[in-house]
Amino acid sequence: MPATFDCIVLGLGGIGSATLAALARRGVRVLGIDRFSPPHEYGSSHGETRVIRRAYPEHPDYVPLVDRAFRQWRELESETGRELLTRTGLLLTGPRDGDTIDGSLRAAAQHQLDIVEIPRGETRERFPHLRFEGDEATIYEQDAGFLRVEDCVEANLEAAAAHGAEQKFGETVLNWSASEAGVRVNTDRGDYSAGRLIVTAGAWATRLLSDLGVPFTVRRKVLLWHPVDESARDAFASGPTYMFERAGGVFYGFPCLDGATVKLALHTGGEETTDPDQIDRQLHQSDVEPVANALVPRLAGVDPAPARHTVCMYTMSPDHNFIIDRHPRFPSVTLAAGLSGHGFKFAPTLAEALTHLSLEGRSDLPINFLSLARFAV
Structure with a gap:
């Protein structure tokens, strides 16, 4: 029998590690899986620093989200005792x-x-x-500045573990499936089942979310x-x-x-x-x-x-804006994909939205402009 959890998170970079921590704080029995050992230099969440700013030229609807992220990064600093956000202007x-x-x-x-x-x-x-x-x-x-990328990932994984999350590193996801009974994840080391799945796989979303038909x-x-x-x-x-x-x-x-x-x-x-x-x-x-x-x-x-x-x-993504939504055919599956080179700063807020979507089926955060509805899927 496969090991069973309430929720499984695939990919533990910036967004995935924050989502794992958010779920664990809610008391969810959650498993996080990553093909490497985060923080690592093989994906998109490395390189020491990322810019964080509020005046967002990509789309003004990002501003309330990043404003919330500023506060949440400070909360994570308090929780873990790490310096993560430095204001430089x-x-x-x-x-x-x-x-x-x-x-x-x-x-x-x-x-x-x-x-x-x-x-x-x-x-x-x-x-x-x-x-x-x-x-x-x-x-x-x-008030803008930068985030210390690897420290942010480590802090989220540390917080997740402190709240009981299980983490599997160096384990490659081969495929996943969903049904009315829940989800099943097959890896090169074993099988896992859960009531819900959240996919935050970065560049590997091109494989794990290929059924969406979105041309990442x-x-x-x-x-x-x-x-x-x-x-x-x-x-x-x-x-x-x-x-x-x-x-x-x-x-x-x-x-x-x-x-x-x-x-x-x-x-x-x-x-x-x-x-x-x-x-x-x-x-x-x-x-x-x-x-x-x-x-x-x-x-x-x-x-x-x-x-x-x-x-x-x-x-x-095709329009260079994030995709944050539930899977159109599998309501037990939630995803973050196509962050288009500017998503890391939003990690704790996107994690909050993904947690809401997965557990409650909706979020009060202003993320409608990031839904899959803007694409013909």
Whole structure:
């Protein structure tokens, strides 16, 4: 007989680990399964840091969700004694009519967010380690910052275990099935059954949720750590997180956290991959050139040659917005998929929504715009 639980969570990255913790806090007898040992460097929840911000250019309806997430990350810090969220401020620079500036200002106006535009002359005075062009607009979100990714995953897994969740690492899910009697999960080590299933499998959703008919695409994304000249390290260490919209895409970077380098990356674009298990994890010159050519010249004292790198994945939905919903054919199955490279910051709030959908069949959180109903499935 397979081991039996109230609920099983497939995938224990950012969203899955938070969901496991949320269910365990509710007293649910829950099992979490991951093909690796999280936190790990094989999926989408690694690379040391992720931006967290409220003025959301992707869609203004995200703002109430991320506002709630800010509070929930602080609650997790209190629960586990870990430092997870660091406020640094976020500097956004780009064309005034570009997606980054225009979308952020629209979201700020709709939700009365504390966003200020910095006059052209003042930017150079306040941020001497960053270089600005004359025709750009610059705005600043004071309360934004970054999350420590691996620490966040570890904190959620720690909280889940403290509340009785069972965790299986290094176990690959082969398939799952659902019926009126519940769900069954088959892995390379055994079988499990439960009343409910939540799928938070990241890039592996392309396999585990293929029956939805939603054309997910997986993008290979390279994160780079560039050396900083000693003369500029203090400015980068005390400065804000930053995003630059350029002709070549949207680039972002973080303060100097290790005393020697800054993490830089291109948010937009990315090479599509068909198999997350076979993704190319080597560094190529074509990975370095966009950042070296478009972003590094805007950063004083930063070496265009990276000292190290890692590769992660974005799992893109067709419209680049999340999918948070119950399975259209199996009400006992709930899913989070297609987080499209901007989901990590929402993890505790999406976990709350997934818990509501799984246990009660509905959520009062404002997630209707993330439902499967917008696709013909």
